């Protein structure tokens with residue numbers, strides 16, 4: 110492990126005709142120039158091993174070799190690059206005249222040679238040989254004692270040492286050892302006579318590069334050989350630095366790096382890999398990579414194939430295609446991202462592979478949280494529309510392969526607005542959460558309960574084989590929600606309306622199934638809420654009609670298509686007209702005169718009832734004034750007020766503004782409100798009615814008997830008139846059985862509360878007689894007159 114392959118194993122040896130020159134070769138455990146292409150270390154790490162040329166192409170050195178200037182500034186002759194990118198140049202820079210034959214590696218431009226010898230002849234011969242060098246100068250310094258030499262070495266900057274072992278102040282191997290100790294990484298050549306050769310051999314064993322035999326010092330090959338030794342040492346230093354840098358980098362990064370040999374056996378782990386796998390480098394050394402890096406498929410937990418095998422076989426990079434989990438030696442699991450790349454030697458032979466992997470557990474966890482948030486409702490934690498759509502699509506796919514078809518239940522809580530309005534949004538939220546929990550209890554685990562938005566929930570019954578299973582589920586839900594909820598110490602009652610659609614009859618995709626279940630839910634609302642309805646095609650026709658009416662309604666006001674008709678109310682004794690009820694008609698250009706039954710509910714649902722109601726008030730007031738101005742005695746006009754208008758915060762202000770601007774006397778106006786509108790918020794209703802009453806407006810309770818008013822509450826309102834609903838009146842058969850008794854009781858109650866009672870929908874003489882007999886003061890109905898336009902009404906009033 111961690112073998113840089115650069116430790117020298119000095120072996121003395123001759124070099125052919127280089128008589129007297131002996132060098133140790135660079136013995137290596139491996140090829141120091143093995144290279145790993147950039148792909149071996151993932152690009153994402155921003156890491157690569159770069160063997161940087163000692164000289165940058167296109168630049169040349171300054172005179173002292175410490176800095177580089179652009180080549181355009183200087184022109185050097187004879188540039189040469191060797192395999193490691195080391196450059197040498199010969200000749201002078203044509204611009205600045207930097208010395209010719211400059212060696213430009215490692216920041217030194219001349220080779221500083223120190224000769225340690227007390228023999229003047231030897232020194233002269235060596236200087237002569239080095240001075241004659243044709244491919245670059247050596248700066249040569251000679252010192253004669255060990256002490257002087259050690260002092261000089263201490264100052265550094267020496268590229269090579271030529272030394273005699275026999276010095277005045279030291280001799281033999283101890284003398285060499287001291288110099289070698291002081292200049293560990295400087296090549297040392299021994300100078301020796303024949304009799305000293307055994308000792309010279311011994312110095313080579315201890316780290317010297319070779320020896321020169323006395324008598325051959327002026328060998329012409331000496332300079333070149335010395336230069337080779339120096340260069341080789343510098344290359345070793347450069348490689349050592351590069352590997353040290355790589356080693357530190359690899360141990361500093363968070364990514365795990367493991368390298369293997371050609372047999373897939375581990376030969377390197379960085380610190381991160383040791384931590385993630387639980388194996389130390391020493392323990393993992395030589396083991397099959399699959400034993401050290403145990404990976405399993407994230408989804409199935411099955412062993413995953415390590416990409417190293419494929420890399421060694423193919424010689425190409427390989428990345429993990431699936432999400433995998435690294436199972437550490439001690440059982441710790443981490444989601445990892447992994448890639449592997451081959452390692453080539455400098456002959457481009459594959460010699461192993463490097464795997465880089467990193468812990469992506471945090472990313473995976475974050476992704477899963479984000480996915481959950483994107484697919485679930487924040488308030489109830491139920492799946493949202495996105496996930497529901499997905500599940501429906503899956504269920505449909507299963508059904509197409511033979512499974513039973515899915516059914517959808519579309520739920521909308523009844524009158525949920527009221528809970529929000531009266532108890533606040535927080536209580537509304539808590540109720541929604543409690544409803545969600547009950548819904549979950551009503552279905553199987555394989556079903557999906559989702560929140561569609563607001564107070565709407567959609568339930569997917571995914572694989573329902575029982576006939577009427579959807580109906581059974583709907584019934585179960587209605588029963589479950591009928592038990593009151595206890596929220597913040599209060600008992601809350603709620604119910605829901607449910608629409609059901611079934612695959613494939615009611616839709617073959619998620620969109621159609623949801624749409625049609627929604628349509629059926631509206632139908633359930635129309636049927637009085639707290640019930641369920643299966644979708645049918647005619648509902649669709651009605652939904653289309655509803656959409657059509659809404660679109661046309663939006664244009665009706667600006668196109669002046671509305672008009673008011675009036676139905677007289679009569680004193681049942683004298684048959685004198687006591688007032689009129691204004692009734693809205695829509696004179697549609699294509700559909701003709703359209704009755705409110707067709708459009709008023711839609712106007713309420715889409716909010717258009719507010720501007721329509723305001724128009725009715727303005728028009729009724731204007732008509733009252735027109736009649737007055739035409740000479741008629743003041744006539745009381747009754748106007749129906751919808752729940753939405755009545756609750757609108759500007760209702761009173763707007764109404765009084767209309768009275769003022771039209772000039773109508775408020776006493777000529779009667780507001781008709783149903784019991785349920787009044788009962789929704791008794792205190793607020795009483796306050797508002799009192800304000801109207803104070804300015805003279807009359808108050809009538811419309812459709813009396815059909816709502817759920819509490820008689821004690823009714824007493825709190827300043828009511829002038831009770832209008833008995835026409836359903837009771839129509840059913841009068843002249844006896845006190847059944848409805849007759851109710852009508853009689855209402856008349857009695859009105860009288861005792863000092864209220865006028867008006868019977869609606871009188872159609873025949875039997876009904877009139879009965880009402881007269883029981884003291885009903887007023888009435889209206891076809892028996893007297895259908896609603897008529899303003900002109901006809903004026904004639905009737907006149908006459």
Ligand SMILES: Nc1nc2c(ncn2[C@@H]2O[C@H](COP(=O)(O)OP(=O)(O)OP(=O)(O)O)[C@@H](O)[C@H]2O)c(=O)[nH]1
Pocket residue numbers: 488521522523524525526527529533534535536537538541562563564634638
């Ligand atoms: N508390 C609470 N209310 C919500 C939330 N989202 C929507 N709402 C309210 O839910 C109410 C839904 O009302 P609707 O379904 O239109 O009407 P409703 O009062 O339930 O009457 P019907 O559906 O006709 O029976 C509206 O008042 C919304 O403001 C929410 O997250 N929390």
